[in-house]
Amino acid sequence: MSNHYGKLYVVATPIGNLADISFRAIETLKQVDLIAAEDTRHVKLLLQHYGINNKVLSFHQHNEEKVAESLLEKLRSGVSVALVSDAGTPLLSDPGMPLVRKVKDAGLAVVPIPGACALIAALSAAGLPVTQFSFEGFLPRTSSARKDFFTEKLTSQTTWVFYESCHRILAALKDMVAILPPDRQVVIARELTKLHETIVKTNLANAVELVAQDENMRKGEFVVIVEGAAKVTKKDDALSPEQISILAVLMRECSIKTAVELAVKITGARKKLLYQAALDLEKQD
Numbered sequence: 001m002s003n004h005y006g007k008l009y010v011v012a013t014p015i016g017n018l019a020d021i022s023f024r025a026i027e028t029l030k031q032v033d034l035i036a037a038e039d040t041r042h043v044k045l046l047l048q049h050y051g052i053n054n055k056v057l058s059f060h061q062h063n064e065e066k067v068a069e070s071l072l073e074k075l076r077s078g079v080s081v082a083l084v085s086d087a088g089t090p091l092l093s094d095p096g097m098p099l100v101r102k103v104k105d106a107g108l109a110v111v112p113i114p115g116a117c118a119l120i121a122a123l124s125a126a127g128l129p130v131t132q133f134s135f136e137g138f139l140p141r142t143s144s145a146r147k148d149f150f151t152e153k154l155t156s157q158t159t160w161v162f163y164e165s166c167h168r169i170l171a172a173l174k175d176m177v178a179i180l181p182p183d184r185q186v187v188i189a190r191e192l193t194k195l196h197e198t199i200v201k202t203n204l205a206n207a208v209e210l211v212a213q214d215e216n217m218r219k220g221e222f223v224v225i226v227e228g229a230a231k232v233t234k235k236d237d238a239l240s241p242e243q244i245s246i247l248a249v250l251m252r253e254c255s256i257k258t259a260v261e262l263a264v265k266i267t268g269a270r271k272k273l274l275y276q277a278a279l280d281l282e283k284q285d
């Protein structure tokens with residue numbers, strides 16, 4: 001690679017507390033020729049705070065394909081560029097993917113300048129397993145699409161994480177408890193690094209109640225972390241909460257007989273146990 005090409009620096013910025021930025025990020029923002037920012041006014045507050053006086057160009061989800069092309073040309077002509085989003089690490093539920101892909105495909109250097117990320121901050125303080133996890137970004141906006149999503153996640157045995165806004169946090173939790181077992185552990189991480197930071201670990205049923213009853217728990221920005229399903233073995237002589245939830249979801253869509261047959265295939269649990277559970281569920285309705 002010719003070293004007269006410019007480099008693209010992907011720079012993480014704070015997710016609330018302005019002190020959460022690395023020395024290297026500040027140096028990079030000072031030294032690059034150009035800063036490509038999701039919201040120019042927003043980044044200027046950060047730049048002002050650190051006495052950085054640099055050129056800023058607007059780069060957001062509505063213009064990123066087009067601007068990515070012209071930024072690539074600039075990089076080719078030797079201009080160095082820092083990419084920043086409004087908060088945290090660019091590309092993580094933020095713009096930047098088309099630009100990074102184009103620059104990589106063109107064989108030019110992309111340099112990460114790591115730092116704050118709401119996902120990682122929340123996981124680091126959650127107290128749920130993090131050896132393996134899946135990040136789901138933002139959930140679908142409609143209740144039925146969210147329920148489909150939760151049904152897919154029902155048997156996932158690793159921790160999973162999603163981002164949510166204050167407008168949908170309660171609706172998302174209500175949809176979740178309609179599908180997932182109420183005793184599943186969840187962590188609600190709200191306003192991380194800010195004045196009203198709250199990190200609550202509880203079971204799903206309590207989480208819904210807490211958010212429904214406390215208006216403050218519906219304000220700000222949220223990361224929700226969900227415990228994975230317990231491992232189940234075929235030989236178990238009692239059904240797990242996940243197996244019962246799967247059966248309940250199936251019973252909403254088909255006859256008891258079909259629901260039980262499908263549940264045997266999906267969960268590997270014994271038919272006799274599932275059939276008895278189906279009768280119990282039917283009595284409860």
Ligand code: SAM
Pocket residue numbers: 015016085087088089090091092093094116117118119162163164165189190191192193194221222223
């Ligand atoms: N790129 C960012 C990152 O690295 O975390 C995420 C950007 S995404 C557009 C914004 C979402 O991230 C918010 O709606 C919220 O779900 C989550 N988020 C960002 N800052 C947060 C904070 N301080 N506390 C909790 N969640 C936050």
